[in-house]
Amino acid sequence: MRTAREAAPLATAPAALAVRDITVRFAGLTALDGVSFTVEAGSVHAVIGPNGAGKSTCFNVLSGVYRAAAGSVRLGTAELTGLAPHRIAALGVARTFQNLALPPHATVADSLLLGRHRLTRAGFLASGLRLPSAAREARRHLERVREIAEFIGLEKELERPAGALPYGQQKLVELGRALCMEPQVLLLDEPVAGMTADERQRTAAVVAGVRDSLGISIVLVEHDMGVVMRLADAVTVLDFGRRIAGGTPAEVQNDPAVVQAYLGAPE
Numbered sequence: 001m002r003t004a005r006e007a008a009p010l011a012t013a014p015a016a017l018a019v020r021d022i023t024v025r026f027a028g029l030t031a032l033d034g035v036s037f038t039v040e041a042g043s044v045h046a047v048i049g050p051n052g053a054g055k056s057t058c059f060n061v062l063s064g065v066y067r068a069a070a071g072s073v074r075l076g077t078a079e080l081t082g083l084a085p086h087r088i089a090a091l092g093v094a095r096t097f098q099n100l101a102l103p104p105h106a107t108v109a110d111s112l113l114l115g116r117h118r119l120t121r122a123g124f125l126a127s128g129l130r131l132p133s134a135a136r137e138a139r140r141h142l143e144r145v146r147e148i149a150e151f152i153g154l155e156k157e158l159e160r161p162a163g164a165l166p167y168g169q170q171k172l173v174e175l176g177r178a179l180c181m182e183p184q185v186l187l188l189d190e191p192v193a194g195m196t197a198d199e200r201q202r203t204a205a206v207v208a209g210v211r212d213s214l215g216i217s218i219v220l221v222e223h224d225m226g227v228v229m230r231l232a233d234a235v236t237v238l239d240f241g242r243r244i245a246g247g248t249p250a251e252v253q254n255d256p257a258v259v260q261a262y263l264g265a266p267e
C-alpha cells in the first residue's frame with residue numbers, strides 16, 4: 001500500500017500566501033495595523049508576539065472568521081480577502097482550532113472522514129441508492145483516511161472513539177482531519193498548547209513531516225518558543241498589532257525590537 005508520504009503530491013502547483021497591509025479594528029482598538037508578510041510555498045511560517053499582540057486576530061483573518069477593514073490575503077492568484085471560512089477552506093486553506101473541536105463520540109476514522117466532506121462528489125441520491133460509483137468513491141476516501149492516519153501515527157486507533165484518546169492524540173486527529181481536506185496551506189493555532197513534552201515532540205515531528213513530505217505550507221501561531229525556533233523557516237513578530245520584525249528564527253531572536261517587546265511584556 002502507498003503511504004501518505006508517497007500519495008500526497010499537491011494537485012496544484014504550491015503557491016505563496018501573501019498577506020498585505022491587513023488592518024483590523026475592534027471598537028476603537030486597532031488589533032492589526034497594516035500587517036504584511038509572505039508565507040513561502042512549502043515553508044513553516046510562525047507568527048509570534050507577546051499577549052495581545054494580534055496573533056489570533058491575524059489567524060482569524062487568514063481563516064475568514066474576521067473581516068479586515070483594509071488589506072488583502074492571496075493564495076497564489078486566488079483572492080481570499082473577505083471570503084467566508086468555508087470558501088477559504090475550499091480554496092485550499094485548512095485550519096485547526098486552539099480548543100478541540102472533534103465530535104465527542106465519533107471514531108477516529110469518522111472524524112478524519114469529516115475532512116473529506118468537501119472533496120466528496122457522489123451526491124446524496126447516488127449514495128442513498130448505493131450506486132457503484134458512490135461505493136468506489138467511499139472506498140477511495142477511506143483509503144486516504146487510512147494513509148493520513150498512518151502519517152499522523154494513529155492507524156491503530158482508527159476504530160476508537162476520538163474522544164477516548166489522550167489529549168495529544170486528539171490534537172493529532174484534528175490535524176489529520178485538516179490534512180484530509182488536501183490543503184495547500186495549513187493554519188495551526190497553538191498546536192502544542194497543553195501537551196506533555198512527549199506529545200509536543202511527536203506533534204512537532206508530524207508538523208515538520210507535513211511540510212517536508214507533503215509540501216504543505218504551514219502558518220503557526222504558537223507560544224512555545226522551542227517549537228517555533230525548531231520548526232519555523234521564517235518568523236513574523238507582532239507587537240501591539242504591528243509587525244515589528246521578520247526573518248529566520250535566529251534573526252528575530254537577536255532583534256533588539258523583539259527582545260524589548262518580550263521583556264516589556266513578560267508571559
Ligand SMILES: Nc1ncnc2c1ncn2[C@@H]1O[C@H](COP(=O)(O)OP(=O)(O)OP(=O)(O)O)[C@@H](O)[C@H]1O
Nearest residue numbers: 026029030031049050051052053054055056057058
Ligand atoms: N473580538 C474582539 N473584540 C474586541 N477586541 C478584541 C477581539 N479580539 C481581540 N481583541 C483585542 O485585540 C488585541 C489583539 O488580540 P489577539 O487575541 O489577536 O492577540 P494575541 O496575540 O493572539 O494574544 P494571546 O497571545 O494572548 O492569545 C487585544 O488587545 C485584544 O484584546
